[in-house]
Amino acid sequence: MPKKLYSDIYDTLKDEINKQVYPPRNTLPGEEDLAARFDVTRNTVRRALKELQSDGLVYAVKGRGVVVLEPIRDDKVVFTADNNIGFEGLKKFPQNKFIQELSTEVLSFEEVEVDERIEKITSFNAGDKAFYIERLRLFDGNALVVDNSYFRKSMLKDMTVEDAKSSIYQYIRDNNLFKIAAERSTTTVESATKRDMQVLDIDDMNCVGVLTKFVYTDTGSLFEHTQTRYVPNNFSMVDFKSF
Amino acid sequence: MPKKLYSDIYDTLKDEINKQVYPPRNTLPGEEDLAARFDVTRNTVRRALKELQSDGLVYAVKGRGVVVLEPIRDDKVVFTADNNIGFEGLKKFPQNKFIQELSTEVLSFEEVEVDERIEKITSFNAGDKAFYIERLRLFDGNALVVDNSYFRKSMLKDMTVEDAKSSIYQYIRDNNLFKIAAERSTTTVESATKRDMQVLDIDDMNCVGVLTKFVYTDTGSLFEHTQTRYVPNNFSMVDFKSF
DNA sequence: GAGTGGTCTAGACCACGGT
DNA sequence: CCGTGGTCTAGACCACTCC
Structure with a gap:
């Protein structure tokens, strides 16, 4: 019972690419042919192909066709930019099954007023009320990640420490407050601060990923500004783009 | 003289958002209205809106409208995932104008046969011939980046050390060999190797971004597999996604 | 010239949000 | 209920690649 046609086509083609029905470096059938095969218009096929391209599986070349890209042997991936919305998402990643236990410890939980310094960091407006929350993330008992977050208070009604301890995003969903639209992130490597050394199991390393x-x-x-500071050698983030 | 309609609409709307014609947290006019205004069909408007959304400027909510997202005060950005195709691209970034001089030093240049170890790293096929190139990147004389690259030899005709020293991508363009279609990347933080400490100006830090x-x-x-290893505290990468 | 993907039109129906 | 964005059809013309 297909709900979204382009999504079915996407799934089918993805499957066939994986099964080497269309081997790497070959082209897929033309868009017209695919349209005929799935009994849809070319636009709908194109939509599916666009998804495949943004996944990094194929690449369209005008005048030649849609080329199947060679596969990459993937390393274990723990972090991806996608699952950073909610630490809880990590548990669902199949590559992470060697992690037995994930837990969170709330180190700080305070209400602050946004001053100039915080405004500069978070892009919130000075004068706003915000929650400042510092959370330590434990992987099988190892403190590998610390999150420094600011949340706009006005959007969280009366969230408590317990709510923050489990999952703030769960709290938002349960109380039907709003939906998450988008996230912008930057990745850097920085010298570890005293605080990092204090709370993280960082051994003799003196840098963190941020x-x-x-x-x-x-x-x-x-709504939220979070600095996730993590111990080296444990996490990776993946990305794909086409030109 | 418009070549691509959706691109003109994109530029116009982007400009108007920046000028706060449509202030943050407000919605844009409906897609029908925009179609009428630009004298195109709704599909063409939607295409422009999709670009704006993937830029992180707006977000579409069914039943409500296309919402303008609040702007973020951007930090200086040196690296972005986009300009990693070619070190040379860095020179063009306006945020980088405080860098006076960029240069490259070729530390190694050898022809190798892909063995099992290299196959695992690069996803090339065992038995292929490849160039292994190690390049040191100097920023105002500071060695902040080292690139470890493998290039498939069969696609580079007879490239020389001099070609590699200036720009491999320039060489490919000049000789019209092929076009770059896509790139997949992962970001990690790792302990610095002895080689890192040897060639990079890393001071007392013992990690690198990779x-x-x-x-x-x-x-x-x-075609290419490159590990870019960089000294902490100098680079950042930006990313945006919507849900 | 034949075949490919890229752009665009002019309609249609649906699901969802706010009233 | 009405207006919004989400999906889809059935055409058309163009630019490019390859033979």
Whole structure:
């Protein structure tokens, strides 16, 4: 019972690419042919092909066709930019099954007023109320990640420490507050601060990876600013783009 | 003289968003209205809106409208995933104007046969011939980046050390060999190796950022595998996604 | 010249949000 | 209920690649 045609076509083609029905470096059948095969219009086929391209499986060349890209042997991937919305998402990643236990410890939970310094960091407006939350993430008992977050208070009604301890995004969903629209992030490597050395199991390393993330609600408001600081040698992030 | 309608609409709307004709947290006019205004069909408007969304400027909510997202105060960005195709691209980034001088030093240049170890790293096929190139990148005389690259030899005709020293991508363009189709990359933070400490100006830091990159040609072949290893505190990468 | 993907039109029906 | 964006059809013309 197909709900979305382009999504069915996407799934089918993806499957056939994996099964080497269309081997790497070959082209897929033309868009017209695919349209005939799936009994849809060319536009709908094109939509499916666009998804495949943004996945990095194929690449369209005008005048030649849609080329199947050679596969890459993937390493274990723990972090991806996608699952950073909610630490809880990590549990669902199949590559992560060697992780037995994930837990979170809330180190700080305070209400602050956004001053100039915080405004500069978070892009919130000075004078706003915000929650500042520092959370330590434990992987099989190892403190590998610490999150420094600011959340706009006005959008969280009366969230408590317990809510923050489990999952803030769960709290938002349960109370039907709003939906998450988008996130912008930057990745850097920085020298470890004293605080990092204090709370993280960082051994003798003196740097951390830093993922700085801005999260938007579906009403266009900046809602969250989080700095995720993580111990080296444990995480990787994946990305794909075409030209 | 418009060549691509959706691109004109994109530019116009982007400009108007920046000028706060449509302020943050407000919605744009409906797609029908925009279609009427630009004298195109709704599909063409939608195409422009999709670009704006993938830029992170707006977000579409069914039943409500296309919401303008609040802007973020951007930090200086040196690296972006986009300009990693070719070190030379860095020079063009306006944020980088404080860098006076960029230069490259070729530390190694050898022809190798892909064995099992290299196959595992690069996803090339065992038995292929490849160039192994190690290049040191100097920023105002500071060795901040070292690139470890493998290139499939069969696609480079008879490239010389001099070609590699200036720009391999320039060489490919000049000789009209092929086009670059896509790139897949992963970002990690790793302990610095002895080699890193040897060639990089890393001071007392013992970690490096690592950008691992696979590059495809427009015929679907994996062509390049590069590990970019960089000194902390100097680079950042930006990313945006919507849900 | 034949075949490919890229752009665009002019309609249609649906699901969802706010009233 | 009405207006919004989401999906889809059935055409058309163009630019490019390859033979």
